[in-house]
Amino acid sequence: MQFRILGPPDLYDEATGRSVPLNAPKTRLLLGTLLARPNAPVARETLVRNSGHRSPRQVPHTLNAHVSALRARLLRAEPDRHGAPRLTARAGGYALAVRPEESDAGRFHHLLGRARRTAAGDPEGTYRTLCRSLALWRGPVLGGGPHGPACAGLTARLERVRQDTLALYFDCALRTGRHERAVPELREAVAAHPLDERLHDLLMLALCRCGRGPEAIGVYQRARRRLTAVHGRTPLLTARLEQISVCSPVLTDPAAEDPRAEDPRAAGPARTAPGRPDAPAAFAPRTVLGYLTEVLSGQVLTSR
Structure with missing residues (x-):
């Protein structure tokens, strides 16, 4: 399973080569907010602020519904994890267990680190590595548009890193003719x-x-x-x-x-x-x- 935020937030089943559908926009927003801080508890208040709900009375019930929907999608995509669910309640909020290699952002940073280490001496290999890293991007972080204050910092940082990556990519492209x-x-x-x-x-x-x-x-x-x-x-x-x-x-x-x-x-x-x-x-x-x-x-x- 790959958790993706370099574009609209979604789940990608690498075994079948298909995205796991998340039909409700608020469920996708919930996934994106949790992926902004993987493996760390995200307070319910933070999730509420990022949810875009306008009716305070409906917020607790609606948030619970979207958490349940996301948890069900995760278990359906990975039935062998019933004993160790990815999405758990922790410290007054929720945490999503994701290893760096399971997220497109984690893979992007890994490939970029490798490219930076080889850029001076191996522009051809660096170019190929950067092609793989940039191919992970499907659009603006979290799909662009409003996505709440909890994700704003992450979005800005990733977009700046992508810009720097583009400059290195083109530099290697020109150095290799x-x-x-x-x-x-x-x-x-x-x-x-x-x-x-x-x-x-x-x-x-x-x-x-x-x-x-x-x-x-x-x-x-x-x-x-x-x-x-x-x-x-x-x-x-x-x-x-x-x-x-x-x-x-x-x-x-x-x-x-x-x-x-x-x-x-x-x-x-x-x-x-x-x-x-x-x-x-x-x-x-x-x-x-x-x-x-x-x-x-x-x-x-x-x-x-």
């Missing part, structure tokens, strides 16, 4: 997270590696206007533009990327690419304005 595939995915990510400078920067890099320099400059112009209005500065985008202005090999060759560099600010000056002794250690000086004029006219960065 998947720039063509990354462009449409990055556009979707930028649309979903328009204030994430890292994603705009990675989109610029992906476009440059596809020979679409003018589009990269367009991304810079639009993102800079939006991000400057909110954050006041755009160090990643500015550094990427500087790389464009000097024809840095990083823009066209994944092997030229310094694996220690988290962002363009750490990349340092243009250098000879590993395995390419004929590559210039530096580029002939030219003005930023002159070079960008050529980019916008399509005269450079047109080869794939």
Whole structure:
């Protein structure tokens, strides 16, 4: 059994490959609230506050009904657990017994931890691990929408971690030469997270590696206007533009990327690419304005 909150809360029977139906929205909300604090007692008052009930008189009876419905679904899905039910009454509330590997959030964190450990030395393996971790997401945490204060912190934390995971995923995709595939995915990510400078920067890099320099400059112009209005500065985008202005090999060759560099600010000056002794250690000086004029006219960065 897999307990899922990376999307609408539900139960997933891995043996049959099917979701266990939870027909009542309030039962799904109850499951999501319990999964926000697995293995820990959640007070009845907390469950009531997150239930969305408007009639205080009906709350105790209705909560009991949804607890009973959820318990019945769990026992129906796992009949061998009749002697050790997952949902139990504890300390004035209820607790749901779930091991980390039995929840999609737990599996996501496990895979992400592995990816972070291998990112520097194995971008290909890291990319594949991140594909598996991101595939666990079926939509916004707990399905989005109102889900009560008990879940708000969990939702915000998971969404931030997902954003960081996307940045690492795209970084590995570009380091392994998947720039063509990354462009449409990055556009979707930028649309979903328009204030994430890292994603705009990675989109610029992906476009440059596809020979679409003018589009990269367009991304810079639009993102800079939006991000400057909110954050006041755009160090990643500015550094990427500087790389464009000097024809840095990083823009066209994944092997030229310094694996220690988290962002363009750490990349340092243009250098000879590993395995390419004929590559210039530096580029002939030219003005930023002159070079960008050529980019916008399509005269450079047109080869794939």
